[in-house]
Amino acid sequence: MADTWLSDTRSSYDTDAPGYAEKVRGLLDEMPHLRASLAVFAESVRAVGSGPVADVGCGPGYVTDHLHRAGVDAFGIDLSPEMVALARRTYPGLRFEVGSMTALDLADGAVAGLLAFWSIIHVPDHALPGVFAEFRRVVRPGGPVLIGFHVGDETRHTSEGYTGRPINVDSHRRRPDTVSGLLRDAGFTIDAELLLRPDEDVPGAVVFARRDT
Numbered sequence: 001m002a003d004t005w006l007s008d009t010r011s012s013y014d015t016d017a018p019g020y021a022e023k024v025r026g027l028l029d030e031m032p033h034l035r036a037s038l039a040v041f042a043e044s045v046r047a048v049g050s051g052p053v054a055d056v057g058c059g060p061g062y063v064t065d066h067l068h069r070a071g072v073d074a075f076g077i078d079l080s081p082e083m084v085a086l087a088r089r090t091y092p093g094l095r096f097e098v099g100s101m102t103a104l105d106l107a108d109g110a111v112a113g114l115l116a117f118w119s120i121i122h123v124p125d126h127a128l129p130g131v132f133a134e135f136r137r138v139v140r141p142g143g144p145v146l147i148g149f150h151v152g153d154e155t156r157h158t159s160e161g162y163t164g165r166p167i168n169v170d171s172h173r174r175r176p177d178t179v180s181g182l183l184r185d186a187g188f189t190i191d192a193e194l195l196l197r198p199d200e201d202v203p204g205a206v207v208f209a210r211r212d213t
């Protein structure tokens with residue numbers, strides 16, 4: 001069977017970009033631990049001498065903007081052209097490009113750091129090692145990587161977007177040790193794993209990693 005996850009994910013976020021943007025508006029204001037994670041990440045970028053930082057699967061761009069206001073030279077990449085268009089309209093001073101984390105249009109070692117917040121959730125297991133290899137390729141040695149994702153063991157299919165329109169996207173929940181293990185295999189050292197809202201139905205996690213030198 002053809003592997004349609006990329007085209008399904010792209011068209012789903014093209015359909016649901018405004019609904020998703022509305023859903024996550026102000027999210028960081030309610031999540032101090034996530035803001036603290038971004039502050040640690042920004043400090044780690046400064047520690048390696050700064051430089052451009054990719055927000056991969058940036059969606060509407062609010063995390064890119066948060067990093068930029070924290071002094072990080074952040075730019076966004078997203079699979080969905082509609083999401084990128086929305087991010088550009090919302091943050092006209094920032095750079096957003098269409099692209100896929102499966103084959104980033106970046107030179108080896110081009111970025112000082114890389115963040116992927118709740119975007120690897122759409123990558124099926126068979127494609128995740130390739131995505132992490134791609135992250136390692138584009139991050140300079142020692143550069144920090146911050147990965148956010150839903151915690152759990154199952155895959156959830158969503159057939160209706162936030163505005164009620166039909167979409168077709170899978171979201172894969174994973175355990176932090178699974179994600180950390182794959183990052184280690186790809187050539188990263190793990191600095192920390194943070195479990196967010198562990199008592200909720202679907203907790204979140206962020207893994208802090210560094211590209212091996």
Ligand SMILES: C[S@@+](CC[C@H](N)C(=O)[O-])C[C@H]1O[C@@H](n2cnc3c(N)ncnc32)[C@H](O)[C@@H]1O
Nearest residue numbers: 013057058059078079080100101117118119122
């Ligand atoms: C759940 S949203 C997260 C958006 C944003 N990072 C946030 O934290 O709100 C997932 C985003 O990842 C993007 N995405 C999914 N697969 C991708 C891929 N292969 N390459 C780049 N972006 C991807 C989607 O288009 C969508 O904007």
